[in-house]
Amino acid sequence: MTNPLLAPWDTPFDLPPFTAISDADFAPAFAEALELHLAEIDGIADNPDAPTFANTIEAMEGAGEALDKVLSVFFNVAGADSNEARQALQREFSPKLAAHSSAIYSNETLFARVRDLWDRKDDLDLTDEEARVLYLTHRGFVRAGAALQGDAAERMKAVKERLAVLGTQFTQNLLKDESDWMMLLSEDDLAGLPDFVVDGARSAGEAAGKDGPVITLSRSLIVPFLQFSPRRDLREKAWRAWSMRGENGGETDNRGIAAETLKLREERAKLLGYEDFARFKLETEMAGTPDRVRDLLMQVWEPARATATKDAAEMEAMLRADGHAGPLEPWDWRYYAEKRRKALHDLDEAELKPYLQLDRIIEASFACANRLFGLDFAPLDVALYHPDARAWEVTRDGKHLAVFIGDYFARSSKRSGAWCSAFRSQARRPVEKTPVVVNVCNFAKPSKGKPALLSYDDARTLFHEFGHALHQMLSDVEFGSVSGTSVARDFVELPSQLYEHWLEVPEVLAEFATHAETGEPMPQALLDKVLKAATFDMGFQTVEYVASALVDLEFHSGPAPADPMQKQAEVLEGLGMPRAIAMRHATPHFAHVFAGDGYSSGYYSYMWSEVMDADAFEAFEEAGGAFDPATAEKLEKFILSRGGSEEAEALYMQFRGRMPGVEALLRGRGLAA
The missing domain is CATH 1.20.1050.40 (Endopeptidase. Chain P; domain 1)
Incomplete structure (x- = not known):
């Protein structure tokens, strides 16, 4: 030992x-x-x-x-x-x-x-x-x-081992493509970019040992570059690199891995007597069947596509007014959407971002947890796995509940995205265990001496992952196998997506959205514009997500496609995918689906949970406000503390008294007729 x-x-x-x-x-x-x-x-x-x-x-x-x-x-x-x-x-x-x-x-x-x-x-x-x-x-x-017996049992063992190898290889290929690519910018290339993007690019260049600013494939750097750079040629170069991760030929190409993975998943399902992998996978989820998933996604797809098509026409007119022949391309969308947001809502992210300091948004997430659930957070001086990570002790009424670790900055050694995990999950039997929970994000790291500033999407991501952390930290069950986030995949996103709503509570922004230089709170006029623009560009966001979820579902429904890229194209064509919008996750970098089994046939889960989270937040509003103590107590008692100790639908029914329809989701996304 x-x-x-x-x-x-x-x-x-x-x-x-x-x-x-x-x-x-x-x-x-x-x-x-x-x-x-x-x-x-x-x-x-x-x-x-x-x-x-x-x-x-x-x-x-x-x-x-x-x-x-x-x-x-x-x-x-x-x-x-x-x-x-x-x-x-x-x-x-x-x-x-x-x-x-x-x-x-x-x-x-x-x-x-x-x-x-x-x-x-x-x-x-x-x-x-x-x-x-x-x-x-x-x-x-x-x-x-x-x-299973005999040959079938041996074949199942071989299939699982091969799938494990493929998932690891997919992840490592993607990390290599993401860490290897960067675009060096000259001083002239920085024209038109707000200070926070320039600062992020200089910091990334320093980290990479380059003599000048660079754009990397970190979402918190490339997205604002696509939003603000007036250089259409550079936007196209950056977007193509971002959209073609895992699709560049050579050793890191993930297309063959995706094809083999789908074939093996189909075989695994059939060994167990299922018609296809989607039916096998969804049997244990709230949705139950592929048809129920498809029905939900299509209810949202049509109004989202109609909204996105209307928005695209307006932005294509802006493109032509800038002297470009068109048509509107995917590398144009974010740039003209930002211009359109400024025109419609007089809201400029460059004006907003100084009010979204990382440390203040962390404080906001803690303060909301304190008001809702009585949690206190005290910084810990402990050694962690990386200097950027930091830790807090979580207590309630002086009693230790958990340790929370936050690791917020992007680096080349970190896989992309954001996630919540645990070094230890809560349990009481056979031995008592308190949770040690970690949130990992990929926010752009500032230059030395400057505060870390977040986009509004970054701030929402921080709240989202902290909602997962609360699900772990407030777990109160006997056995580790059903603690915390050990729930149905299409229920696990409920606490995280629900917690996002507190970022948009006016009194939260009024207290914690303070200017990085002056310390002044966000002006009421700017706060009003932020909240009014909350559903801006929701057609785009919904279309890119639902397209990915439907492609994932069709990959696993029926025979596995020999060529996943062709199948992807067929599904998108059948949906009438707008030209200027790409899937949020194209197949070669769809880590949710191919880096492991977690979200395979399950990427729809975010939207299934959103149906509930929209309805659940309405429960607070109906009760008198976002911090209604009785509703918060019910949320903890029936959902956050219970893990997977009961069926997800039963837990939600105990909290809300009924199951929701899709109406609250459409209202929340601004897509209701």
Whole structure:
């Protein structure tokens, strides 16, 4: 136990001892923890005593403690601060983990114990949560192929291992394409760009060791460049690089990986007796079937497309007025949308951004959590995995609840996007665990000595990820397998998207949107313009998202396409996709779907959850305001604290008393007729 990953952690709040861990520690710790977990599983399976919930299900919940510690550290650090050594370890670990999972789920003796308990469930006098964990455990075994025999069982094992390899390769190819590309700008190329974009480009150039400012493929840098640069040629160059990640030929091309992944997923579903992967995947989600998903997305698609088409016509006229023959192209949309926003709402992001300081928006997210749920956040002076990361202790009424880590700035070693993860999830059995939660974002890092400024979209992202963190930090269940965000995929985005609404509460912006230089609060006139423009360009945002969700659904419905790019084109053509809008995530960089199994057939989940989050925020408004204490108490009691301890629909019904329709979503997006 000399390996720091396996030795007892004598650290504040049992945080990982980051300063003691080196990359050389991961492989031996992984091998030892894997072996230990299998021994624990064998001990449970071979227990001579008759199966009970305690000696089988609860024992499985407690098994793998060492492996959980090793993997939580490794995968969190590998995602947020990768290097060649960690990428090589990911490639090594992924198939081994898939084989390890297969070994557990194909353990016939273990499955026999689980099945025995399942068959006797009505006679076991279980609590509601125990019954739920037994149900999920049995279902997990069946869906993993535990009932398969002979060649089918061996083939399932091989399919899973290959899918694990492909997902890792997809992620690493994408990271390489994103980190390798940059566009060096001359001083003349900076003309027309606001100070915050210039500052971000200079900072990125310094970080990359370049003699001058650069535009990278970090969303927080390339999007404002596309918004503000009057140089149409440079916008096109930047947009093409951004849109063609994973599609550049050579070793990092992801198109073949996508095709093989879809074929293997189809085979996996058919081995288990399903017609296609979408039916297999959606069986356990709130939506239930591909038809219900398709119906929701199409209800939103038509009004969104109509709005976007109208907006495109207006912007194409602006393009022609600038002396360009047209037509409006994808690299033009954000530039002319920004001009149009200024014309319609007299709102300029360059004017708005100094009021959205990162530190103040973090304070705002904490303050809302304090008013809603009584949480307090105190900075911690602890060693973390990167100098940019920082930590807070989370308490309520003086009692420790969690540790929250924020890692906000983009860097070449960090995969793109934003996410919430955990170094440790909450549980009470078999042992008490308090959560250690991390939010990772990719905001542009300012030059030394200057404050970090966010776009409004960045600020919304921060609130979104913090909503996920609250789901983890307020979890109050017995078993880790159902704690926090361990819920149906199309329910997991409810807390995160709901929390975004508090950013737009006028009193929150009035208090925390203060100018980076003067400290003055946002003027009421500007605040009014921000709130009035909240649904501006929503046709574009909805179309790019729904197109991606529908492509994902059709990829997995029916036979797997031999050529995913052709299938993508066919789906978009059938939808009448506007020329000047691209999918938010084209297939070769659609990490939600191809970097792992999480959102495969499930990218629609954001919109399914949005139907609920729009309705849930209306519950606050109906009760008298965004901080109504009784509604906040119900939100925590029935959703945030309960994790996956009940079916998602039942939890929402307990909170709201009914399931919502799509009307609140359309109103919230400004798409209602």
